[in-house]
Amino acid sequence: MxxxxxxxxxxxxxxxxxxxxxxxxxxxxxxxxxxxxxxxxxxxxxxxxxxxxxxxxxxxxxxxxxxxxxxxxxxxxxxxxxxxxxxxxxxxxxxxxxxPHVVTEDGARYRVHVLRGQNHGLFLDMAGGRRWVRAHVAARPGAAVLNLFAYTCAFSVVALQAGAGRVVNVDMSAGAIAIGQQNHRLNGVEGGASFLPHDLFKTWGKVTRGGPYELVVVDPPSYQKGSFVATKDYARLMRRLPDLLAPGGHALLCLNAPELGVAFLQDQMRELAPSLQFVERVANPAAFADVSDERALKVLVYAAPEIE
Missing domain, CATH: 3.30.750.80 (RNA methyltransferase domain (HRMD) like)
Known part of the structure; x- marks a missing residue:
C-alpha cells in the first residue's frame, strides 16, 4: 500500500x-x-x-x-x-x-452523506463534466437544459449558475431529487428549475413537451436492476435525442462502465442518431488517471445540425 x-x-x-x-x-x-x-x-x-x-x-x-x-x-x-x-x-x-454535511466544488455547494450508502451525493469523477456544462451554458445564456438521471442535480446547479434559462431534472429516485432541491436552495438557484421524480421511460411525454432543449445531459447508472442497464437501455435514449434537441443543440453522454469502451457509445450513435455529430470527449480530472482510457469514465459531446 x-x-x-x-x-x-x-x-x-x-x-x-x-x-x-x-x-x-x-x-x-x-x-x-x-x-x-x-x-x-x-x-x-x-x-x-x-x-x-x-x-x-x-x-x-x-x-x-x-x-x-x-x-x-x-x-x-x-x-x-x-x-x-x-x-x-x-x-x-x-x-x-x-x-448537515455541505461540500464545495468550483463555488457551488452540495449536500453529501458519507456515512450511508455507496453514493455520497456528489460523484467526484464527474467534475470535468460539470465544468464543461458550466462553460458551455455560460456561452449560451438562457439555454433550456434537460438533465436526465439527475441524481442530486449537480448539473442543474452549475447550469443555472452559468445562466441557463431553465433546467428540467428527471430521476426516478424521489429521495435523490429531494436532495437536488436542497442543493438548488443552497446555491440560490431555485428559479428556473423543475423536478420530475419519475421513471424516464414512462415520462417521455412530459419530457418531450418541455423541449426542445439546447443541452441534454445523459448520466445514467451503468447497471441498476429495474432502472437502467446500459447495454440495452442506452440505445432507447439515443433514438430520442434528435427530437429532444433544438437546432445546434448539444448532448452530453456519460458512461461509467469499465467493461464498455468509447466505441459502445460512438457506434450506436452513428446507427441510431446519425444526424448528431461527435464533437469531443471531455477529459476526466487528473486525479482519476486510469491505465486505460477505454476503462475510464466516458463523457462525450454530440451536436445537432444547425438550421440551414
Whole structure:
C-alpha cells in the first residue's frame, strides 16, 4: 500500500471535494482496491476488499500524522467504507461528520452523506463534466437544459449558475431529487428549475413537451436492476435525442462502465442518431488517471445540425 501512503504523506488541505488517491485506475500495483477522497472536513477511505485491522490502523496513523503537520490543532475526521461481495459497511474511524454535511466544488455547494450508502451525493469523477456544462451554458445564456438521471442535480446547479434559462431534472429516485432541491436552495438557484421524480421511460411525454432543449445531459447508472442497464437501455435514449434537441443543440453522454469502451457509445450513435455529430470527449480530472482510457469514465459531446 505504499502508493496510498505516499499520497497521504503529500496531501494538503483544500476547500473543494476531490479525489486524493485513485487505486482503481490500475496505476498503483497492489492498491487497485483502494480509494481516498476528501469531502471536507472529512476524508473517506473506500476499499473494495476487506482490510486487516493492522492495515487500517497504519492508514489512520498516517492520516493523523500528516494532518497534524498541515492542519495543526484541527481534528482529523475520517470514514472507512468496505465494499465487498455485494455489501458495504461504513464506520466513522475518527472525529465527526457534520450534519448537515455541505461540500464545495468550483463555488457551488452540495449536500453529501458519507456515512450511508455507496453514493455520497456528489460523484467526484464527474467534475470535468460539470465544468464543461458550466462553460458551455455560460456561452449560451438562457439555454433550456434537460438533465436526465439527475441524481442530486449537480448539473442543474452549475447550469443555472452559468445562466441557463431553465433546467428540467428527471430521476426516478424521489429521495435523490429531494436532495437536488436542497442543493438548488443552497446555491440560490431555485428559479428556473423543475423536478420530475419519475421513471424516464414512462415520462417521455412530459419530457418531450418541455423541449426542445439546447443541452441534454445523459448520466445514467451503468447497471441498476429495474432502472437502467446500459447495454440495452442506452440505445432507447439515443433514438430520442434528435427530437429532444433544438437546432445546434448539444448532448452530453456519460458512461461509467469499465467493461464498455468509447466505441459502445460512438457506434450506436452513428446507427441510431446519425444526424448528431461527435464533437469531443471531455477529459476526466487528473486525479482519476486510469491505465486505460477505454476503462475510464466516458463523457462525450454530440451536436445537432444547425438550421440551414
Amino acid at each position: 505504499q502508493a496510498l501512503f505516499d499520497a497521504i504523506h503529500s496531501l494538503t488541505p483544500a476547500p473543494d471535494a476531490r479525489r486524493i488517491f485513485h487505486g482503481r485506475g490500475g496505476l498503483h500495483a497492489g492498491c487497485e482496491h483502494l480509494v481516498l477522497d476528501a469531502y471536507p472536513p472529512v476524508f473517506v477511505l473506500t476499499s473494495f476488499k476487506s482490510l486487516a485491522d493492522e492495515d487500517l490502523a497504519r492508514i489512520g496513523e498516517a492520516l493523523q500524522a500528516r494532518w497534524a503537520e498541515v492542519a495543526p490543532g484541527e481534528p482529523l475526521n475520517w470514514v472507512y467504507q468496505c465494499r465487498h461481495e455485494g455489501r458495504s459497511e461504513t464506520q466513522l474511524m475518527a472525529g465527526a461528520v457534520p450534519d
